[in-house]
Amino acid sequence: xxxxxxxxxxxxxxxxxxxxxxxxxxxxxxxxxxxxxxxxxxxxxxxxxxxxxxxxxxxxxxxxxxxxxxxxxxxxxxxxxxxxxxxxxxxxxxxxxxxxxxxxxxxxxxxxxxxxxxxxxxxxxxxxxxxxxxxxxxxxxxxxxx
Amino acid sequence: xxxxxxxxxxxxxxxxxxxxxxxxxxxxxxxxxxxxxxxxxxxxxxxxxxxxxxxxxxxxxxxxxxxxxxxxxxxxxxxxxxxxxxxxxxxxxxxxxxxxxxxxxxxxxxxx
Numbered sequence: 001x002x003x004x005x006x007x008x009x010x011x012x013x014x015x016x017x018x019x020x021x022x023x024x025x026x027x028x029x030x031x032x033x034x035x036x037x038x039x040x041x042x043x044x045x046x047x048x049x050x051x052x053x054x055x056x057x058x059x060x061x062x063x064x065x066x067x068x069x070x071x072x073x074x075x076x077x078x079x080x081x082x083x084x085x086x087x088x089x090x091x092x093x094x095x096x097x098x099x100x101x102x103x104x105x106x107x108x109x110x111x112x113x114x115x116x117x118x119x120x121x122x123x124x125x126x127x128x129x130x131x132x133x134x135x136x137x138x139x140x141x142x143x144x145x146x
Numbered sequence: 147x148x149x150x151x152x153x154x155x156x157x158x159x160x161x162x163x164x165x166x167x168x169x170x171x172x173x174x175x176x177x178x179x180x181x182x183x184x185x186x187x188x189x190x191x192x193x194x195x196x197x198x199x200x201x202x203x204x205x206x207x208x209x210x211x212x213x214x215x216x217x218x219x220x221x222x223x224x225x226x227x228x229x230x231x232x233x234x235x236x237x238x239x240x241x242x243x244x245x246x247x248x249x250x251x252x253x254x255x256x257x258x
Contacts, residue, residue: 011169018167018198036229043200047168095238099215104208107201107237114236 001028002068009050009063009080017046017065021076028069034134038074041115041132044108045078053082053128071139077131084123087112087130149177157253158186163195166203174203178210178221187219190252194225204237211243220244224252 003024007013021042025035046063054061064079090109093102112119118133147164158181166174181189189210196203210221222244226234234240246252 011167011172014167014169015165018165040198040200040233043167047200047202050168093237096241097238099208099211099242102208102238102242104205104212107204111201111233111236 002066004064004066006062006064009054009060011050014043014046014050018043020065021067024067028074030069030074037115038076038134041112042076042078044112045130045132048085048108049078049080049082052085053080055083057082072136074134074136075131077129079127079129081127084128086121087119088121147173149173151177154253157188157190157256159190159192159249159253161192161195165198166196167200168202171202171206175206175209178206182210182213187214187217188256189214189219189221190224190249191221192224192249193227193230196227196230199230199233204233204239207239207243222246222252222255224249
């Protein structure tokens with residue numbers, strides 16, 4: 001199953017994208033708890049595009065979200081034509097730090113890494129593509145006792 | 147997202163309803179900053195009707211916790227729902243913020 005949506009990278013479209021992911025997850029039969037994780041991870045990725053991807057541009061550029069699900073994985077690709085940013089270079093927050101030392105920032109990528117199983121990033125002439133992959137738990141088979 | 151503010155003695159209660167994301171967090175940050183700028187640094191935020199938050203909401207909370215504590219106050223959360231609690235836990239925020247089951251308990255937790 002594949003579903004796609006294309007929008008301007010504006011803050012008000014973040015809710016539209018979350019609703020799109022919710023609908024796609026429902027259609028693909030993704031359990032609610034996993035759907036919530038995917039929704040938050042995609043929201044964080046798109047929020048980065050909205051806040052940083054087109055900084056310095058005259059206006060917001062496009063952001064595309066492609067949802068693809070099969071029996072084993074759910075993959076969501078966020079594409080944009082803004083500034084490239086490799087998430088593997090993003091510094092992680094120190095989640096054990098006290099309130100004085102906690103930095104304000106870096107939380108979005110930290111959450112993405114917690115919420116999905118695999119994060120892939122490509123940047124080239126066609127723009128940036130961030131793919132978030134969540135593995136689906138195997139469908140429980142009837143156990144045979146022997 | 148809707149924000150309702152009321153005063154309970156020396157405590158400011160800020161009730162939030164709806165989803166906190168990269169769009170709505172701006173309103174929340176403004177609301178927190180207004181209170182802190184007005185000298186209201188003993189704040190309880192009622193999360194009973196917050197169904198969703200992204201890291202944008204966490205940034206607003208972290209900024210406000212730092213500001214209020216530096217001025218001898220605090221930001222304390224009441225009635226955080228399971229989905230939002232999970233985001234706080236994943237981010238290590240349950241070690242930083244003081245959480246209470248309801249507004250009454252959060253208000254009562256401040257010294258008189």
